[in-house]
Amino acid sequence: MAIPISYNIRNMKLRKGLTIMTALGIALTVTTAIFIMALLAGLQRAFVTSGNPLNVLVLRKGSTSELTGPFPAENFQVLKTLPGVAKDSHGDPLVSGEVTVVIVLARRDGSGEVNVTVRGMMQDGLELRPAVKLAQGRWFAPGQREIVVSNSIHKRFQHADVGDSVEFGKGSWQVVGVFDAGGTAYESEMWGDVNQMTSDFDRQGVYSSAYLRATDAVSAEALKNRVSDDQRLKLDSMLETEYYAKQTSSGAVIRTIGWIVAVIMAIGSSFAAMNTMYAAAAYRSREIATLRVIGFSRSSILTSFVLEAVLLSLLGAGVGIVLMLPFNGMTTGTQNQTTFSEVVFGLQMTPGVVGSAIIFALAMGLIGGFAPAWHAARQNILNALRG
Amino acid sequence: MTLTRFVTKNALRNKRRSSLTVLSIGFSLLLLTLMMAIWRNFYLKEGSEVSALRLVTRHKVSLTFSMPSYYREKIRALPGVAVVVPQNWFGGVYKDDKSRNFFAQFGTDPEEFFKVYKDWEIPEDQIVAWQRDRAGAVVDSKKAEEFGWKVGQKVIITGTIFPTNLELTIRGIFNAPQPTQALYYNQKYVEEAVPYMKGQQGFYTILADSPESVARIGPAIDAMFRNSPQPTRTETERAFQLGFLAMLGNVKAFILSICGAVVFAILLVSANTMAMSIRERTREVAVLKTLGFTRRTILGLFVGEAIVVALVGGVVGSVAAFLIGVGAGKTGGMMGALQVSLPTILVAWFVAALVGFISAVVPSYNASRLNIVDGLRHIG
Numbered sequence: 165m166a167i168p169i170s171y172n173i174r175n176m177k178l179r180k181g182l183t184i185m186t187a188l189g190i191a192l193t194v195t196t197a198i199f200i201m202a203l204l205a206g207l208q209r210a211f212v213t214s215g216n217p218l219n220v221l222v223l224r225k226g227s228t229s230e231l232t233g234p235f236p237a238e239n240f241q242v243l244k245t246l247p248g249v250a251k252d253s254h255g256d257p258l259v260s261g262e263v264t265v266v267i268v269l270a271r272r273d274g275s276g277e278v279n280v281t282v283r284g285m286m287q288d289g290l291e292l293r294p295a296v297k298l299a300q301g302r303w304f305a306p307g308q309r310e311i312v313v314s315n316s317i318h319k320r321f322q323h324a325d326v327g328d329s330v331e332f333g334k335g336s337w338q339v340v341g342v343f344d345a346g347g348t349a350y351e352s353e354m355w356g357d358v359n360q361m362t363s364d365f366d367r368q369g370v371y372s373s374a375y376l377r378a379t380d381a382v383s384a385e386a387l388k389n390r391v392s393d394d395q396r397l398k399l400d401s402m403l404e405t406e407y408y409a410k411q412t413s414s415g416a417v418i419r420t421i422g423w424i425v426a427v428i429m430a431i432g433s434s435f436a437a438m439n440t441m442y443a444a445a446a447y448r449s450r451e452i453a454t455l456r457v458i459g460f461s462r463s464s465i466l467t468s469f470v471l472e473a474v475l476l477s478l479l480g481a482g483v484g485i486v487l488m489l490p491f492n493g494m495t496t497g498t499q500n501q502t503t504f505s506e507v508v509f510g511l512q513m514t515p516g517v518v519g520s521a522i523i524f525a526l527a528m529g530l531i532g533g534f535a536p537a538w539h540a541a542r543q544n545i546l547n548a549l550r551g
Numbered sequence: 552m553t554l555t556r557f558v559t560k561n562a563l564r565n566k567r568r569s570s571l572t573v574l575s576i577g578f579s580l581l582l583l584t585l586m587m588a589i590w591r592n593f594y595l596k597e598g599s600e601v602s603a604l605r606l607v608t609r610h611k612v613s614l615t616f617s618m619p620s621y622y623r624e625k626i627r628a629l630p631g632v633a634v635v636v637p638q639n640w641f642g643g644v645y646k647d648d649k650s651r652n653f654f655a656q657f658g659t660d661p662e663e664f665f666k667v668y669k670d671w672e673i674p675e676d677q678i679v680a681w682q683r684d685r686a687g688a689v690v691d692s693k694k695a696e697e698f699g700w701k702v703g704q705k706v707i708i709t710g711t712i713f714p715t716n717l718e719l720t721i722r723g724i725f726n727a728p729q730p731t732q733a734l735y736y737n738q739k740y741v742e743e744a745v746p747y748m749k750g751q752q753g754f755y756t757i758l759a760d761s762p763e764s765v766a767r768i769g770p771a772i773d774a775m776f777r778n779s780p781q782p783t784r785t786e787t788e789r790a791f792q793l794g795f796l797a798m799l800g801n802v803k804a805f806i807l808s809i810c811g812a813v814v815f816a817i818l819l820v821s822a823n824t825m826a827m828s829i830r831e832r833t834r835e836v837a838v839l840k841t842l843g844f845t846r847r848t849i850l851g852l853f854v855g856e857a858i859v860v861a862l863v864g865g866v867v868g869s870v871a872a873f874l875i876g877v878g879a880g881k882t883g884g885m886m887g888a889l890q891v892s893l894p895t896i897l898v899a900w901f902v903a904a905l906v907g908f909i910s911a912v913v914p915s916y917n918a919s920r921l922n923i924v925d926g927l928r929h930i931g
Binding site for chain 1: 567568571572574575576577578579581582611612613614615616709710711712714780794797800801808809812813815816817819820822823824826827
């Protein structure tokens, strides 16, 4: 027969101080684990949800990122006329030749300087990215030295308000708007007119990349193969979504360090939980013996104590989750290993993250609780009653 | 029995509890020591004397923009400048596009490269061999070991930024005080293959003739090119390296918050243990008082016990961290930041002792104030 859970809960209430301190210790470990998992979830989201599956990205052959390989602008004229390219609102092919460069901006909080991607695009570039919405001001006008910045750049960097001007290339650029990219990789970019940018950065006659919108998924695949296989073009192409999915490896450093930290802290917390449970078992040795005399089996004592440890860790997990809630959505940045520029992402406490945190805490409770529970269940009834 | 012996005996009374506490504190302090070591190696440690003499000049906008080659002679002409070499990021891939095959390759000038990096060790004949072979390269000993490269071996590196591949022969293997994991080749090789790179350089590394010149050279270079189409930004080699770290994210805040969580966690563990053991000994405290021990002595006994347990945990943790650091140091690169120095270990011990002290103050104070009669009446 099982011992009711209310017995465990009452016991935990009886020694409030001990329960609270142990649970807090577990909570701290859970907070660390959530923090790291939420960072990775945010980073994952920034890359995985980026890109439109119908957009085909074209780069120079051998180049792995938009930053690295320019190709001649003549090739772009060929790309425009390929079959399977969708039409824009004016009836022209929906394509954009683009140039991306990296510039250094100072963080608003003064914590250092960071590489930021500046993207020059054709007017169709905006139509190619319908998920990106204007939040303030207006879009840049063609032929003007104007840029729009993403929401997170606006928040995180100096001189990124509407009306400010940013110095790069051959002079200053007016910030005319702020766009909202919904947590995707575009959150780390500044956009302007491609022709202005190529002349400012002495990149006339070349593009860093080109975007083509396919009419449907089948023609997107066909376009991709056609561009990559054409020996005259010396170009490579991929779906925009594939390009970003490859960049999730940028989180590798955070992942490795984060897990080492979380696991070491978890081991420490398991020992602490073990200590608490041994003490709980010692205090109650006479009680346990009485339970055994009444007829509760060893296994039900074992289950009861393991359960108590699990309850303790769940309490810790709950506190940890509540402690982390205020940080949900907080944005931060790290370096994108492909483009060497900053990628901005938010802490995302997804259901998966919360679920893993609870499992993480459960594991600590089980590891910490099993040995003391075993000890409690195995003790000699007579000695315990006498003690 | 002396008081010290009394404290140690008490600390060892419940062996299981003490060892669990020591392990718990030990693991936390292992983490704390490693974090402090990283902090120290990144932000506090001064580089070698020669490293402090080096400056880096890059394009003001960012590292991805190049500067004209004639900047080198203009910089060299400035007072206080001893040697200048250009460096160019190649960003190629060895064998295939796997992250483990991705490492730094720089194009430079073999004639003067080791005059700037004069603290790097390489046999003189290997430098000469490198200078004589335009398709030659020198490589960091750690990298050479990792890939199993020997002097004289051919290495092919596929270009991703530039439309060319490097077919190099390893002419020398050097040992840098801080492993760089990098390969250096003659930039002329790339200039000949990629016409638009002719007359362009990525960044310049400068060796100053004296520590006093270092502060003067930076502003002088930047002032010289301020109004040119390619303005520059000059900083010390160390600031240049820290700039890369800043790009990884807010590393300082990350380390600090982990340290904070760890310290708080060990405080909880230690306080928990002390609360448990003092509570069990309520009756003993009353007996001690009856025997004539003062409140102060009793306070001291318990606080001392907490400090002993926490310190043992601290020693276990920091020694483990030290061993990890030694192991990590052998692999080189970023892992070298885990190397633990003596001051770091001492700080870790101090933190452990402090945590032990703080955790025991409240329960010990309560115990020392105990009324003798209540204490004697207390049942477990």
